[in-house]
Structures are given as structure tokens and as C-alpha cells.
Amino acid sequence: MPLLAITVLGHDRPGIIAETTGVLAAVGLNIEDSTMTLLRGHFAMMLITDGDADAATVEEALGGLTADGSLSASVRVVPAEQVVSRGSAYLLSVHGGDRPGIVSAVVAEVAKVGGNITDLTTRLAGDLYVLIAEVDLPASADPATLQTALGAAAATVGVDVTLRVLESDDL
Amino acid sequence: MIVGKVLEVVRAPAQVLSKPGAVVDPTDPEIVQLAADLVATMRVSPGCVGLAAPQVGVSVKVFCVDVSEHPKARTKHGTFVLCNAEVVSASRNEKAREGCMSVPDLTGDVKRASRLVVRGQEPGTGAEVVIETDAFEARALQHEIDHCDGLLFLDRVADAHALHARKTYL
Numbered sequence: 242m243p244l245l246a247i248t249v250l251g252h253d254r255p256g257i258i259a260e261t262t263g264v265l266a267a268v269g270l271n272i273e274d275s276t277m278t279l280l281r282g283h284f285a286m287m288l289i290t291d292g293d294a295d296a297a298t299v300e301e302a303l304g305g306l307t308a309d310g311s312l313s314a315s316v317r318v319v320p321a322e323q324v325v326s327r328g329s330a331y332l333l334s335v336h337g338g339d340r341p342g343i344v345s346a347v348v349a350e351v352a353k354v355g356g357n358i359t360d361l362t363t364r365l366a367g368d369l370y371v372l373i374a375e376v377d378l379p380a381s382a383d384p385a386t387l388q389t390a391l392g393a394a395a396a397t398v399g400v401d402v403t404l405r406v407l408e409s410d411d412l
Numbered sequence: 413m414i415v416g417k418v419l420e421v422v423r424a425p426a427q428v429l430s431k432p433g434a435v436v437d438p439t440d441p442e443i444v445q446l447a448a449d450l451v452a453t454m455r456v457s458p459g460c461v462g463l464a465a466p467q468v469g470v471s472v473k474v475f476c477v478d479v480s481e482h483p484k485a486r487t488k489h490g491t492f493v494l495c496n497a498e499v500v501s502a503s504r505n506e507k508a509r510e511g512c513m514s515v516p517d518l519t520g521d522v523k524r525a526s527r528l529v530v531r532g533q534e535p536g537t538g539a540e541v542v543i544e545t546d547a548f549e550a551r552a553l554q555h556e557i558d559h560c561d562g563l564l565f566l567d568r569v570a571d572a573h574a575l576h577a578r579k580t581y582l
Contacts (some may be wrong), residue, residue, distance in 0.1 A: 278573070313487075326579035377579070409509035409546065409578075410484065410520040411459045412555040412565075 245290045245299060247321045249367065251312035253284040261286070261314075264302045268294040281365075284312070289319065326359070328379040330407040332389070335372040337400025343370055346398045350390045354382035370400065373406060414444060416452025419468040422517050424564060427449050427539070428466050430561040433473040438495040438533040443474060447493040447535035450476040460513060462552045464559030468513050473497065474535070475556035484548035494541065497532030497557050499525075502550075508557065510565050511578060521574035524551045 249261055258277065265272060270292035277286035293301075296316040303314040335347050346362060351358060351374075360375040378384060388404045395402040422428060428429030436443045448463060454463040454476055461482055464475035478491040511519040528550035530543045545553065553563065569575050 274577075276573070324577045324579050330579070360576075362573075407509070409511050409576075410461075410482070410551070411511045411513065412463055412552050 242291055242293055242319055243295070243318045244273070245292075245294075245296055245316055247288045247290060247299065247303075247314065247316050249284065249286045249303075249306070249312055249314045250283055251307075253279055253282060254311075256284065257284055257306070257312065260306055261303065264306070265290060265299070268299055268302050268357060270293070270299065278302070323331055325376045328377050328382070330359075331356075331384065331404050332407045333372070333374040333376050333378045333402070333404050335370075335395060335400050335402045337370060337395070337398070339365055339368050339370040340398060342400045344372060345399055346394045347372065347391060347400075348374070350387065350394045351376055353390070354387050355379045356382060356387070376404075384387055414448045415449070416448030417448050418456050419453045421453065421457065421463070421467050421513050421555050422581060423513075424566070426469070426514070427525075428469050429514055429559070429564060431466070431471050433464075433466055433471045433560045435474045436474060438535050438538040441480050442469055442476050443472070443495060446470060446472070447476065450474065450493065451478075454478065457513060460527050461548075462556045464556045465511070466559050466562070467569060473560040475489070475560055477508075477552050477556060479549045479552050482548050484562075486547040487545045487549055488558045489545065489549065491542060491544075492541075493535050494532030494543070495535055497553070497560065499554065500529040500531050500542070501527075502554070503527045504530075507570055509553065509576070510551070512555070512565055514559075514562060515566060517578050518566070519576045519578050520569040521571075522568045523555045523570055524568075526550055528553060530557070534573050566578050 254282045270290040272386045275288035300316045307314050357377045358374050391402045434543040450463050454460045461479045465472045473496045473539050476493045479485040480488050503524045504526045506526045507523045509521050518533050530553050
């Protein structure tokens with residue numbers, strides 16, 4: 242059975258998730274992973290579903306949701322992926338005055354050492370810009386060297402950056 | 413001499429993990445054996461610092477803990493088993509990411525008290541024990557007491573984005 246990647250974006254109001262998941266259940270899709278948040282007040286949801294319905298059928302079934310133009314939905318087939326990581330996990334925090342180029346300047350340093358961002362949130366609150374990312378660093382990357390490079394990159398865009406080990410404890 | 417047997421650890425969504433465990437008679441020989449079995453199972457499980465009876469499929473209020481080797485532990489009471497344990501007082505919440513042998517593919521950010529007093533009974537003698545602890549041992553005790561009450565860390569995750577897929581590190 243194909244996996245489908247479904248996105249729903251647009252004007253927020255109560256009931257979008259209920260309607261979307263109602264449609265997906267009706268066409269026989271199981272929701273596997275999903276995430277939803279508000280991005281500057283806009284509803285933004287992404288889901289991976291498993292089931293027999295094909296992408297075109299699902300998109301058509303979601304038509305009621307998108308008919309008035311306040312929401313858009315997209316559906317496409319995606320292959321199965323494994324959650325595999327190499328190296329160790331770090332939490333990257335960046336904050337400072339808003340200006341263009343903060344995200345790109347900082348994450349470029351992560352990419353240079355082969356770091357993989359596995360979770361990312363950015364928020365603009367007034368003049369304050371904040372970025373929080375979870376980063377997997379390969380064994381070949383030295384966290385102290387990366388921290389220095391991140392500091393230098395952050396300085397060019399006038400923000401502060403910290404990189405710390407992300408630990409989880411088994412109980 | 414009681415020898416503990418290594419038991420199979422059950423995984424969510426096993427019903428036994430979501431049901432409050434029964435209060436036990438700590439002097440019951442079956443409970444004494446269970447206590448030994450929990451410790452034996454904890455010992456053979458890499459990185460395991462605590463195990464509650466519901467995790468081995470037995471719906472009772474018994475758990476073992478041993479954080480002696482853990483870098484985040486401050487106060488340590490070694491290996492011990494408590495029956496019918498309850499939290500007497502808890503303060504100074506701290507958030508940390510935790511995982512559980514019964515939920516092997518997920519981790520979650522959970523707030524737990526870092527100062528804790530717990531009261532319970534010792535298996536065998538039934539003597540009342542009061543444990544005053546902090547830091548990681550406090551977290552472990554709260555996690556195990558939750559298991560005995562039919563709760564998983566999933567019931568306490570801090571927010572909707574505080575649940576994470578555990579990655580397989582190669």
C-alpha cells in the first residue's frame with residue numbers, strides 16, 4: 242500500500258483537523274505520523290498516511306475542505322523511510338534581533354559539517370527572532386569546532402547561538 | 413536464598429501498562445519473588461535504571477530502581493524495591509527527555525519534581541521505608557510509581573511537540 246504525504250495549509254478555524262481526518266478515515270487511510278501547528282496564525286498540517294486510496298482520490302475527497310479557497314491541500318505518494326541517524330543529537334538555539342538571513346547563515350554551518358536537522362521551529366515575536374533546531378552531527382564533526390563556526394556566523398547577522406547535547410534518559 | 417528470574421518486558425499498547433496496579437502484601441512470598449525477578453530483569457537490560465511490575469505483565473504496585481551508575485544522579489540509594497509506594501511530597505519541577513523500555517520507539521519531554529519524598533514498603537519484612545531524594549533518582553521513582561498507577565510518560569508529555577521518534581543510531 243502506498244504512503245501518502247498530505248499537507249493542509251491556510252486560514253485557521255475550529256474543525257479543520259476533524260474534517261480532514263474524517264475524510265481520510267472515510268477513504269480508508271490510516272494516519273501514521275502527523276504534525277500540525279500555527280505558523281503566524283496560518284493552519285499548517287502535514288501527515289503521512291497508509292492505505293489503499295490513491296492520491297487523486299484523496300485530493301478529490303478533500304475538495305470540500307478547499308472549495309472556498311481558504312485552505313489548500315496537497316496529496317502525493319512517498320516511499321517508506323526509516324528513522325535512522327548517524328552520530329549524536331544536539332539542540333541548536335539562536336536568538337536575536339530580526340533581520341534577513343539569520344536562518345540561512347546559521348544552518349549553512351550545520352550543513353558544512355554534514356549535520357542533519359531533524360526538527361526545526363522559528364518564531365518571530367516583535368523584533369525578536371528565535372530558532373530552535375535539533376541536529377544530528379556525524380562522528381566526523383567536532384561539536385566544539387562547530388560551536389565556534391556557528392558563533393562566527395551568528396555574529397555576522399547579530400544573533401546569539403548555543404549548541405548543546407540533547408540527552409534522553411532511559412527509565 | 414531467592415533467585416530472580418529474568419522476565420519478558422511488555423510494550424505499549426499492552427493493556428497491563430494502562431491499568432492501576434493492585435496494592436500488595438509485601439510479605440507475600442510471591443511478591444518477594446517478583447521483587448527479585450524485577451531486579452534480575454533490570455540487571456540484564458542495558459541502561460535500565462528501574463522496572464515496575466506492570467512492565468513484566470503483573471498488575472501490582474511493586475518496582476525496583478537503581479540509578480547508582482547514572483551520571484545525572486546525585487542522591488543514590490543503590491538497588492531497592494518498593495511496594496505500594498506513594499509520593500509524599502514533590503517540588504522543583506524540571507523538564508527532561510525520557511524514554512522507557514515499554515515504549516522503545518519514542519521519547520518525550522516530561523516535567524518531574526527534582527526534590528521528592530516517597531513512602532513505601534520493603535518486600536519481605538513489609539517495613540515502611542521513606543526515601544528522600546533528588547535529581548535523577550527522583551525522576552526514576554516518579555516514572556516507576558506512574559507505571560504502578562497505570563501511567564506512562566506519554567501521559568505526562570509536556571506539550572504537543574514534546575514527543576519524539578527515538579532514532580536508531582548507527
